[in-house]
Amino acid sequence: MSVYELFGRLGIRDTGARRISTGVSVPVLALLLGAAIFLLIGSLSSDLFAELTIKGIAQGSVYGSLALALVLIYRATGVINFAQGEMAMATTYIAYELMLWGLSYWAAFFATLGIAFALGVATQQLVIRPVQHRSVVAVVIVTIGLFSLIDGIVIWIWNADPKFMPAPFSGAVYTVGGVTVSRTDLGTIAVALGSVLVLWLFFRFTKLGLAMRASALRPAAARLVGVRVNWMLALGWGFAAALGAVAGLMTEATVFTLSPSMMEPVLIYAFAAAVLGGLESPVGAVVSGVALGIFLNLLGQYGGYLKDSALSLPIAFFVLLIVLLVKPTGLFGRAAVRKV
Amino acid sequence: MTALLELEDVVASYGPVKALHGVSLSVEEGSIVAVLGANGAGKTTTLRAISHTVRTGGRISFAGRSLSGKSAESIAALGIAHVPEGRGLFPELTIVDNLRLGAYVRRGSIKTDLDRVYEYFPWMGRRRHELAGSLSGGEQQMLALAKAFMQQPRLLLLDEPSLGLAPIIVSEIFGIVRELNHEGMTVLVVEQNAHIALQVAGMAYVLEVGTVALHGPSEELQRHESVRRSYLGY
Numbered sequence: 001m002s003v004y005e006l007f008g009r010l011g012i013r014d015t016g017a018r019r020i021s022t023g024v025s026v027p028v029l030a031l032l033l034g035a036a037i038f039l040l041i042g043s044l045s046s047d048l049f050a051e052l053t054i055k056g057i058a059q060g061s062v063y064g065s066l067a068l069a070l071v072l073i074y075r076a077t078g079v080i081n082f083a084q085g086e087m088a089m090a091t092t093y094i095a096y097e098l099m100l101w102g103l104s105y106w107a108a109f110f111a112t113l114g115i116a117f118a119l120g121v122a123t124q125q126l127v128i129r130p131v132q133h134r135s136v137v138a139v140v141i142v143t144i145g146l147f148s149l150i151d152g153i154v155i156w157i158w159n160a161d162p163k164f165m166p167a168p169f170s171g172a173v174y175t176v177g178g179v180t181v182s183r184t185d186l187g188t189i190a191v192a193l194g195s196v197l198v199l200w201l202f203f204r205f206t207k208l209g210l211a212m213r214a215s216a217l218r219p220a221a222a223r224l225v226g227v228r229v230n231w232m233l234a235l236g237w238g239f240a241a242a243l244g245a246v247a248g249l250m251t252e253a254t255v256f257t258l259s260p261s262m263m264e265p266v267l268i269y270a271f272a273a274a275v276l277g278g279l280e281s282p283v284g285a286v287v288s289g290v291a292l293g294i295f296l297n298l299l300g301q302y303g304g305y306l307k308d309s310a311l312s313l314p315i316a317f318f319v320l321l322i323v324l325l326v327k328p329t330g331l332f333g334r335a336a337v338r339k340v
Numbered sequence: 341m342t343a344l345l346e347l348e349d350v351v352a353s354y355g356p357v358k359a360l361h362g363v364s365l366s367v368e369e370g371s372i373v374a375v376l377g378a379n380g381a382g383k384t385t386t387l388r389a390i391s392h393t394v395r396t397g398g399r400i401s402f403a404g405r406s407l408s409g410k411s412a413e414s415i416a417a418l419g420i421a422h423v424p425e426g427r428g429l430f431p432e433l434t435i436v437d438n439l440r441l442g443a444y445v446r447r448g449s450i451k452t453d454l455d456r457v458y459e460y461f462p463w464m465g466r467r468r469h470e471l472a473g474s475l476s477g478g479e480q481q482m483l484a485l486a487k488a489f490m491q492q493p494r495l496l497l498l499d500e501p502s503l504g505l506a507p508i509i510v511s512e513i514f515g516i517v518r519e520l521n522h523e524g525m526t527v528l529v530v531e532q533n534a535h536i537a538l539q540v541a542g543m544a545y546v547l548e549v550g551t552v553a554l555h556g557p558s559e560e561l562q563r564h565e566s567v568r569r570s571y572l573g574y
Contacts, residue, residue: 207440214430214441221428224391225491226416226445 028331032287039294047178052297058185059254060293061192066247066263066270067277067285068196069240074279075216076236077128079139083146085267087123087241088248089260090150091116093158095249096165096258105168109249113242120241124234154260163258168249188250195246196286199239203282212236268313269293272320278333288331292316344369344526345390345495350398352382352389359385361550362398367495367543372517372527374537374558376571377547383530384425386547387497390528391415391422403494417445421493425500427484431473435464435483438472442487450490457486478509485516489525496520498529502536514540534571538562546571 043050066088073081081087091112098108127146131138169187173180203209214222215232222229251266252258273292277284296312306315323331343366352360360382367373377383388394390402392412400407402418410418421442422428430438439457443450458465461482472483481501488496498517502510514536521527531537538544538558546554546567554567561567 207444210433210437210440211444214433214437217432218430220393221424221430222441223393223412224416224422224424224428225441225487226413227441228413 028327031331035291043179047180048301049298050179051181052301053294054179054181054189055185056294056297057290058188058192058293059297060290061189061196061286062247062250062254062266062289063269063273063293064286064289065192065196065243065250066266067273067289068199068282069243069247070270070274071277071279071282071285072236072240072243074274076212076233076240077124077132077139079136079143080271080274081240082140082143083150084240084244084270085263086147086150086154087116087120088244088251088266089263090154091119091241091245092248092252092258092262093154093163095245096158096163099165105166109168112245112249116241116245117238120238120244121234123241124237128237129230129234151260160260164256165252165258167256168253184253188253192246192250193286195243199243200282208235265313269296269316272316276320276323276330278330281330281332284330284332295319342369343367344403345528346399346401347386347390348399348401350386350389350396350400352385352394352396354394359394359550360389363389363547363550363552365545365552365555367526367528369494369526370521370524371543372521372529372541374534374541374544375528375530375547376532376534376537376544376567377553378570379532380549381547382550383547384499385550387422387424387499387528387530390497391420391424393422393424416491416493419492419494420497421488421491421495422497423484423488423499423501425503427480429472429480429484429487431471433472434469435472435475436468438483438487439464439468439490442490443492446490446492453490453492457489461486478505478512481505481509481513482516485513485520489520494526496525496527498527500530500532502531502533510536534567538572 039053043053066084069088070081070084073079073084094115095108095112098111099105103111123146127142128139131142167184168191169184172183174183174186175181203213211222211227212232212235214225215227215229216236219229222232247266247270248263251262255262269292270289273289274285276288276292277286296316299312299315300307300309303311303315327333345367347363347365349362349364350360351358351362363382363386365373365375365386375383375386385394389396389398390400390407392407392410392415402420405418407415407418415422430441433441436454439454440450443453458468463479464483464486472480475483485501496517501513501517505513510533517527517529518540529537529541538561541558544555544558544561545552546561554561554564556564562572
C-alpha cells in the first residue's frame with residue numbers, strides 16, 4: 001500500500017486543486033501531535049498532571065459523544081438540535097425508572113439505548129419531518145420547543161428534586177506508579193469512546209451506514225439509487241438519541257446526581273466541541289470534545305488567575321472564538337461549497 | 341419486439357410551470373433510444389418523469405406494469421437506473437462507496453460485478469479509495485456509468501452524457517454505452533449532441549416545447565431536412 005493510499009484510507013488528503021479536502025489538514029495534524037507530546041511529557045514529569053489529564057479525557061469523552069450526536073443530526077437535518085441535552089437527560093430518567101423497577105444497571109443501560117433510539121426516530125418522524133422543508137429557522141424553533149417540552153414532561157413525571165441511582169462502576173481506584181485513576185473515569189472513557197467506535201464501524205463498514213451517509217450528503221442522488229432517504233434521516237436521529245443517552249448516563253455517573261438541568265453545561269461544551277471540530281466532522285467533534293475536557297481540567301489546576309471554575313465556560317468559548325478566527329471551518333471542517 | 345418502457349401522454353410540471361405537454365414514446369427491450377431537442381424542450385424532464393423525480397401525470401408503464409403512484413425510491417428497485425444531469429454521484433464519498441451505492445437495491449454479493457468494473461476500468465480499481473469529487477469530468481461520467489452498471493438495471497436513463505466533455509472522451513463514453521447495451525441493458529439517452537446520439541441509437545425522438553415533434557429510426561432522422569438543419573447543423 002502506498003503512503004498516498006494509506007493517507008486516503010485515513011481520510012488525510014493533500015489540498016491539491018482537484019481534490020475535495022475532507023479530512024485533517026497538515027497544520028491541524030501537527031497541532032494535535034504537539035498537544036499529545038505536551039500531554040505525554042507533562043504526565044511523565046508530574047503525577048498530578050497525569051491524573052488531571054485522565055480525568056479530562058473522561059469528561060471530554062462525554063462532551064465528545066454528545067458533540068457527535070449534534071453532528072449526526074446536523075448532517076441529517078442541517079440544524080443544531082438544541083434539545084439534544086434534554087433528550088439525553090430524559091433518557092437518563094428512563095434508565096433511573098427502569099432501575100427502580102428492578103433492572104440491573106447494565107440491563108437498564110442497554111434497554112435505555114434501545115428506547116432512546118426509538119424515541120429519536122419518532123421525534124424526527126413526528127415533529128421534525130413536517131417542518132423540515134420549510135426553513136432552517138422553523139426546525140431550530142421546533143428543537144427549542146422540544147427542549148422546553150421535554151424539560152416540562154420530565155419535571156411533571158419525576159419532579160425537579162435531585163435523584164440518585166446506582167453507580168455503574170465501583171468506587172475502586174487504581175494506582176500505577178504514583179498516578180491514581182478512578183474506575184469511574186476509566187469506565188466512562190471506555191463506554192463513551194466505545195459507543196463512538198461502534199458507531200464509526202457501523203457508518204464505515206455497513207451498507208446501511210453507507211446509505212445513511214449518502215442520504216445526509218446527497219438526498220436526491222440517494223433516492224435515485226433506491227435509498228429511502230426520509231427513513232435514513234430518522235435513523236440518524238435514532239443514533240444521535242442513543243448516543244445522547246450514553247452521554248447522559250455517563251454524566252450522571254460522574255456527578256452522582258440526576259436532575260433536570262444536569263445536561264445543560266455538558267450541552268454547552270458539546271456545542272463548543274462540535275463547532276470546534278467543524279460541525280460536519282464526526283472525528284472533529286470527538287477529538288475536540290476530548291481536547292476541551294483535558295484543557296478545562298488542566299486550566300482548573302494550572303490556570304493561575306483563570307482557574308476559577310466560574311471562568312471555565314467563558315474561557316472555553318474564548319478558545320473557540322480564536323480557533324474560528326484562524327480557521328473559520330473549524331479544525332476538521334472543509335470549506336462548505338453549496339450549490340444554490 | 342415488446343416495449344419495455346411506454347409513455348403515453350405524459351405531462352409534468354415544476355410548480356405552476358408546465359414542462360411536458362403530453363409526451364408519448366416507447367422504448368423496445370434491448371434497444372438504444374435517443375431523445376433530442378433544444379434547451380428547455382423537456383428532455384431532462386422526460387427522464388425525470390420516468391424516475392418520478394418531478395410531479396407527473398399521464399401513463400408510464402415499465403415491463404408491462406404501470407409506474408403511477410410509485411415513489412422515486414422504489415423506481416430503482418424495479419430495474420431503472422437514472423444517471424441525471426450532474427451525474428448523480430456522491431463527490432464526498434470514495435469511488436468504491438459510489439459503486440456500492442449503485443448496487444444498493446441489489447441483494448447478495450456484488451463482488452463479481454465490482455471486479456468486472458475494475459477489470460474494464462483499471463484506474464478505478466487502483467484509485468478506489470479516492471473521492472469521486474476529485475475525478476475529472478470524463479472520469480466522473482465513467483464512474484456514473486459504472487455505478488449504473490452496478491445496479492444491473494433493465495433500463496438505463498442517461499441525461500446528456502456528453503455535456504462538458506472533450507470529443508474524444510464523448511466517443512469513449514458512448515462506446516461504454518454501446519457495451520452496456522450489448523450486455524442486454526436497454527438505454528434511453530437524452531442528448532444535445534445529435535451527431536453522436538443518432539450514430540449510437542436505433543430510434544430517436546425529437547422534442548419541441550414539451551411534445552414529440554418527430555420520431556423514427558435514426559437513419560431516417562439523419563436524412564430529415566429540419567433535423568439536419570436544427571440539430572446536425574448542415
